[in-house]
Amino acid sequence: MAEVPEVEILVRDLREAVVGRAIIGANVLRQEAVRFPPASEFPLLFCDRSVAGAGRRAKYILMPLSGGLTLAVHLMLWGTLKLVPSDQAPAPETLIVWQLDRGEDLRLLDKLGYARAAVAPHEILAERLDLNSLGPEALDPSFNADVLARQLRRRRGALKSVLLNQRALAGLGNRDADESLWLAGIDPRRSAASLSHDELERLQTAIVKVLTEGIALRGTQRDLFGRKGQAPHGRYVFERTDKPCPRCATAIAHLRIGGRNTHFCPQCQF
């Protein structure tokens, strides 16, 4: 559920509605949702803090707080953030609640329970989450075919798997990888190091287009305020197995690459 467009929408909503506000307290409903510090110490770190900013690195949501700490949230597969009135009873899948000023809560929810939060001084956070090992951001203005070439050239393995590796390139999830490869007309089973210059150009353009359009449509999920995004769940190939390819009408194929569902057109991706 949560790929980069969905995460980015939440970050933008946080900037609009949460940044600058005071945190009155935090309540951990599910201890395992706190990566660090120990869940018992977690709420104390939010005393007398306010939210100073909101950003994203790969699929991590990063919220600097006043006083030098940074809160990191990872939504994993099905996590989400919601801004709701504090008097609203928490849904059963609520993991963590941050009580804000003006009678509102920021809540981390996840029916699967995989989503995680962590808070620490920024340097320690970066170290423990290994943020400095992440690859270049696909949505950074400096991302281009040369950057992509450098990241793919030295890695072994299937192109699809390398594109999902956030240390190679930060920004693609399973859906967006499949859609990007279809747009570029490249077979996901190809070796990552084998792309020609022209293919690298096409793939880089496709990645930026897929992510940018996903964001323009506000993702596939509900935003911070509960409004549904307009991006289609399956656009070109994702979860469209046996349906016609939008380009050549051949039946979309499905297989597993690196343990992940992969959808592609066997006719026009090579």
Added chain:
DNA sequence: CGCTACCTGGGT
């Protein structure tokens, strides 16, 4: 690298 575990709701 390839595999498993994590864990619950929704789809088949």
Added chain:
DNA sequence: ACCCAGGTAGCG
């Protein structure tokens, strides 16, 4: 009654 999931860490 089964599966299975758009992510990641951790294992061999």
